[in-house]
Structure formats: structure tokens, C-alpha cells
Amino acid sequence: MKTKIYNYLTKPYIVVLTMLIAPIFGFIDRNFVFFFGLGVAFLILWGSNFEWSKFGIGKKITKKTVVKSLIITLAFFIGFNIIIDPILQHYFGDFDLSSLEDIKGNLVGYIVIMIVMWIFAAFGEEFLFRGYYMRALAELFGNSNKSWFLSAIITSIYFGISHAYQGTVGMISVFLWSLIISLIFNKNRNNLLLLVLIHGFSDTIGLTLLYLNKDSLISEWIQQLF
Incomplete structure (x- = not known):
């Protein structure tokens, strides 16, 4: 049974089928879109006897990886929060972060969402979108190198659309963020944990600013320049 499931789910067309079927679950709850894809990915992992390298997890977290992830996270923060996002907000409006409003000034809520973020966003999304979708596509x-680049574009568009709840500006920003991190994965195909750290550190900064109610200060300052 286990072998049959693995052999079926690893057929080349299954990743496309999964990506087409998953959005249907969005009519029930947007989170189901994510969990359906994640479920398929974990069934493949289970069927492979937990061969993590099939999903790009072939290296352990080292000090070098942590330092590299922090440097890239800082570059992301400067590039997006100070340059890209303010420009996008000027033309497409503000991000819709209403789903996270409850954590402002709420320490318990902040801690809970931080734990959830590291498990399901940092690890879960990277495992699914880069480790499964991007690699399988x-x-x-x-x-080939061209196929990896095409896969990065398709996966990033898909990832951006999955964040439609953040509004138009959110989809565009997330698409650009995803494209860059996908290209980083293309150069580090056996080190998915690098992306997990970058994703986690980036979201940690964002959630912390939101908790402190400081998330809009940089954007407002930059927008005054236009």
C-alpha cells in the first residue's frame, strides 16, 4: 500500500494535478489549499521512508547557514520594506493584514502566531512550495537550468496568488519575494533549510513590528518622498 501510494504520487503529472486541485479547497477555507498540498508532499515523504533529500533537505543547519540566512534576511528587509513595498503601496494601496490585527500589543497572541509561523509558514511553506512544487515541476x-528557472516563476506566481487575502499589493510583493527566494534555492538545491531560516527570520521581523504597532512607520516615511 505504502509503495503504491508513493509510486502514484511521484508520477510526473501529479504535481500539476495537485496544484490545480488544491485551490478548489479554498472555497471551504483558504488554509485547506495549503494543507492539501502539504498532505500530498508528506505522503511522498512517508512513502520514501522519510528521504528528506528528495525535498532539498540534504544539509544540516550550520553556523555558516545561519549567518548567511541573517545576511539575506537583512537584504530582504532593506530591499522590500524600504524600497519595493513602499513603491508598490503607492500604486496598489496598503497590505490587508487584518488577519493579524489581533497580535498588536497582545503578547500571548504574538507568541502563539510566532510558533505557528515557524512551523507552518517558514518550514511548511518552504517544504511545500520550494521542496515539493518547485523541485517536482x-x-x-x-x-535543466532553464526548467528550474521556469519552475521558479510558476511557483512564485502560485505562491503570490495564495496570498490574495493580503490584497493586490500583497500578491505582487509576495510574488517578487518568492521569485528571489526561489532563485536562491536554485543555487542551493540541497539546502532548503537555508530558505526556512530566511523565511522564518523575515516573518519574525514583520510580526514583531506588527506586535509593536510599528509596521507602517517605514512605509509612511517613504511614501512622503513620492
């Missing part, structure tokens, strides 16, 4: 397209 790249292999479907021929596993």
Missing part, C-alpha cells in the same frame, strides 16, 4: 520540465 523542474523535474517535469526536464531538470
Whole structure:
């Protein structure tokens, strides 16, 4: 049974089928879109006897990886919070962060969402979108450098649309963020944990600013320049 499930789910077209079926669950709850895809990915992992390298987890977290992730996170913060996002907000409006409003000044809520974020956003989303979707699509397209680049674009568009609840500006910003991090994965195909750290550290900064009610100060200052 286990082998049959694995052999079926690892067929080349299954990743496309999964990405097409998952959004249907959004009519029930947007979180189901994520958990459906994650469920398929974990069934493949289970069927492979937990061969994590199939999803790009082939290296342990080292001091070098942590330092590298912090440097990239800082670059992301400067690039997006000070340059890209303020420009996007000027033309497409503000982010819709209403789903996170409850953590402002709420220490318990902040701690809970931080734990959830590291498990399901930092690890879960990278495992699904880069570890499964991007790698499987790249292999479907021929596993060449061009196929990996095409896979990065498709996965990033899909990732951006999955954040439609943040509004138009959110989808565009997340698409650009995802594209860059996907290209980083293309250069570090066996080190998905690097992306997990970058994702986690980036969201930690964002959630902390939101908790402190400081999330809009930088954007407001930059927008005055336009």
C-alpha cells in the first residue's frame, strides 16, 4: 500500500494535478489549499521512508547557514520594506493584514502566531512550495537550468496568488519575494533549510513590528518622498 501510494504520487503529472486541485479547497477555507498540498508532499515523504533529500533537505543547519540566512534576511528587509513595498503601496494601496490585527500589543497572541509561523509558514511553506512544487515541476520540465528557472516563476506566481487575502499589493510583493527566494534555492538545491531560516527570520521581523504597532512607520516615511 505504502509503495503504491508513493509510486502514484511521484508520477510526473501529479504535481500539476495537485496544484490545480488544491485551490478548489479554498472555497471551504483558504488554509485547506495549503494543507492539501502539504498532505500530498508528506505522503511522498512517508512513502520514501522519510528521504528528506528528495525535498532539498540534504544539509544540516550550520553556523555558516545561519549567518548567511541573517545576511539575506537583512537584504530582504532593506530591499522590500524600504524600497519595493513602499513603491508598490503607492500604486496598489496598503497590505490587508487584518488577519493579524489581533497580535498588536497582545503578547500571548504574538507568541502563539510566532510558533505557528515557524512551523507552518517558514518550514511548511518552504517544504511545500520550494521542496515539493518547485523541485517536482523542474523535474517535469526536464531538470535543466532553464526548467528550474521556469519552475521558479510558476511557483512564485502560485505562491503570490495564495496570498490574495493580503490584497493586490500583497500578491505582487509576495510574488517578487518568492521569485528571489526561489532563485536562491536554485543555487542551493540541497539546502532548503537555508530558505526556512530566511523565511522564518523575515516573518519574525514583520510580526514583531506588527506586535509593536510599528509596521507602517517605514512605509509612511517613504511614501512622503513620492
